[in-house]
Amino acid sequence: MTAQIPALSDRQAWKKLTAHYQEIRGLHLRQMFADNPQRGEQMSTEAVGLFLDYSKNRITDETLKLLVELAEESGLRAKIDAMFGGEKINLTEDRAVLHVALRAPRGAAITVDGENVVPEVHAVLDRMTDFANRVRSGAWKGHTGKRIVNIVNIGIGGSDLGPVMAYEALKHYCQRDLTFRFVSNVDGTDFAEAVVDLDPEETLFIVASKTFTTLETMTNANTAREWSLAAFGGDASSVAKHFVAVSTNAEKVTEFGIDTANMFGFWDWVGGRYSMDSSIGLSTMLAIGPEGFLEMLAGFHEMDEHFRTAPFSQNLPVLMGLLSIWYNDFFGAETVAVLPYDQYLKRFPAYLQQLSMESNGKYITVEGKRVDYATGPILFGEPGTNGQHSFYQLIHQGTRLIPCDFIAFGKSLNPLGRHHDMLQANVFAQAEALAFGKTAEEVKAEGTADWLVPHRVFEGNRPSNVLLAESLTPALLGKLVALYEHSVFTQGIIWNIDSFDQWGVELGKKLAQRIIPELESSEQPELQHDSSTNNLIRIYRKMKGM
Numbered sequence: 001m002t003a004q005i006p007a008l009s010d011r012q013a014w015k016k017l018t019a020h021y022q023e024i025r026g027l028h029l030r031q032m033f034a035d036n037p038q039r040g041e042q043m044s045t046e047a048v049g050l051f052l053d054y055s056k057n058r059i060t061d062e063t064l065k066l067l068v069e070l071a072e073e074s075g076l077r078a079k080i081d082a083m084f085g086g087e088k089i090n091l092t093e094d095r096a097v098l099h100v101a102l103r104a105p106r107g108a109a110i111t112v113d114g115e116n117v118v119p120e121v122h123a124v125l126d127r128m129t130d131f132a133n134r135v136r137s138g139a140w141k142g143h144t145g146k147r148i149v150n151i152v153n154i155g156i157g158g159s160d161l162g163p164v165m166a167y168e169a170l171k172h173y174c175q176r177d178l179t180f181r182f183v184s185n186v187d188g189t190d191f192a193e194a195v196v197d198l199d200p201e202e203t204l205f206i207v208a209s210k211t212f213t214t215l216e217t218m219t220n221a222n223t224a225r226e227w228s229l230a231a232f233g234g235d236a237s238s239v240a241k242h243f244v245a246v247s248t249n250a251e252k253v254t255e256f257g258i259d260t261a262n263m264f265g266f267w268d269w270v271g272g273r274y275s276m277d278s279s280i281g282l283s284t285m286l287a288i289g290p291e292g293f294l295e296m297l298a299g300f301h302e303m304d305e306h307f308r309t310a311p312f313s314q315n316l317p318v319l320m321g322l323l324s325i326w327y328n329d330f331f332g333a334e335t336v337a338v339l340p341y342d343q344y345l346k347r348f349p350a351y352l353q354q355l356s357m358e359s360n361g362k363y364i365t366v367e368g369k370r371v372d373y374a375t376g377p378i379l380f381g382e383p384g385t386n387g388q389h390s391f392y393q394l395i396h397q398g399t400r401l402i403p404c405d406f407i408a409f410g411k412s413l414n415p416l417g418r419h420h421d422m423l424q425a426n427v428f429a430q431a432e433a434l435a436f437g438k439t440a441e442e443v444k445a446e447g448t449a450d451w452l453v454p455h456r457v458f459e460g461n462r463p464s465n466v467l468l469a470e471s472l473t474p475a476l477l478g479k480l481v482a483l484y485e486h487s488v489f490t491q492g493i494i495w496n497i498d499s500f501d502q503w504g505v506e507l508g509k510k511l512a513q514r515i516i517p518e519l520e521s522s523e524q525p526e527l528q529h530d531s532s533t534n535n536l537i538r539i540y541r542k543m544k545g546m
């Protein structure tokens with residue numbers, strides 16, 4: 001492993017950045033662009049088919065130099081090598097972090113505990129391929145001999161957000177005679193609405209859960225089994241035709257009644273939020289076909305290689321991670337907006353919320369000390385242009401600094417008249433308006449009444465990145481996801497936190513387990529919570545008529 005790294009505020013580059021921030025915090029992007037007419041070209045870079053314009057950030061060459069120094073001083077290079085080398089960098093769970101092995105080409109070698117895991121990865125991919133081909137061609141029949149035309153993925157968190165995001169993102173490439181639904185919430189409405197118009201004889205459930213113990217997923221899976229069995233007169237042999245599992249826990253899968261022949265495995269070195277390219281992506285493969293899925297994996301791998309080998313100053317995930325640190329820790333920005341200008345990416349921000357916030361929402365360093373700096377920002381977003389008519393007002397004229405990532409495409413998958421030019425014009429216009437704003441002089445020159453001028457001034461100096469790619473393909477989606485995965489990794493290394501555990505979700509889960517019987521018991525339960533929780537439980541029971 002790497003040599004001991006000083007605490008963040010003791011690192012030389014951090015100290016230099018702190019001083020440098022004081023010098024440049026007042027600089028306006030208007031000035032920076034006026035001073036250097038080539039800034040737009042100079043502060044942009046392209047790799048693996050993704051163009052990143054980061055010129056509209058509140059940085060100078062010196063800022064970039066210091067941020068790169070920070071990455072180096074933080075041991076990022078060694079940590080990247082440790083991750084790709086299969087070291088157990090998820091310290092609190094004593095696990096390797098090898099989502100990169102999920103997209104390593106056949107023949108590559110990545111070892112964990114002395115064992116090359118790449119052949120296992122491809123063995124599972126081959127089984128998934130065979131299964132997907134049978135379902136897609138109609139060769140896989142339901143219990144009564146009907147073709148499967150509905151696929152319902154049951155999972156939550158990483159076992160849902162990746163699959164649903166990828167399904168939406170790649171709909172253009174989907175086999176359209178198959179219907180896909182995603183059930184995640186323990187709210188019965190989610191299941192009820194997902195199957196309301198489905199015929200059980202034509203429906204296949206994928207129960208997707210790394211642990212196969214998650215309350216929501218197991219509850220929904222049991223409900224699905226009842227729903228399915230009811231159509232087959234309770235014949236349990238139907239389960240083999242209508243249920244498959246995706247999990248690391250063969251024992252629990254068997255206990256549930258799914259034959260392990262219908263289970264697609266993965267490994268403890270794949271974190272839930274990093275699993276959409278493992279067998280958790282079975283629904284994606286069913287939707288876009290094995291070839292498309294392999295293209296997506298190849299895209300992931302291209303970005304992995306770029307991240308692993310490119311110098312930090314031209315490394316897209318490193319640059320984006322460092323810029324995020326710059327705003328989060330020096331400008332005190334608390335949020336970041338991800339704004340894809342492609343309707344197919346409508347679930348991308350939701351996917352990134354788990355990726356980023358579950359990874360870096362930590363206040364304890366890997367050594368178990370409380371941090372004295374801000375870590376993971378709050379991430380939100382909506383596809384453009386919808387967001388413009390909703391929350392962009394606050395980004396333009398609110399009191400907070402919200403760095404934005406715009407994601408744009410050169411070509412539409414649905415070219416329709418002038419739509420695409422209009423859509424993409426909005427990306428460039430928004431980034432321009434945020435950066436340069438509109439001065440009082442400009443507003444006055446338009447003949448605006450004096451009293452209205454302050455309302456119509458845009459102070460600008462609001463930072464953004466623009467990511468531009470030719471078109472949204474499976475490979476591009478892989479690259480985009482890997483870009484954010486590695487950006488999150490870069491930030492976690494600098495903050496010295498474990499980006500791969502999620503202890504913070506445990507307490508609420510445990511407390512819910514204690515409260516469920518208190519809501520259900522026919523006896524008046526003896527409540528020993530705080531007075532607010534006790535009261536809420538009592539009122540709820542009354543509303544239920546208990």
Ligand code: F6P
Pocket residue numbers: 156157158159208209210211212213214217272273358502505
């Ligand atoms: O709620 C936390 C979490 O563990 C996520 O990290 C994970 O993606 C999700 O629950 C689902 O877990 P599983 O795939 O084991 O059902």
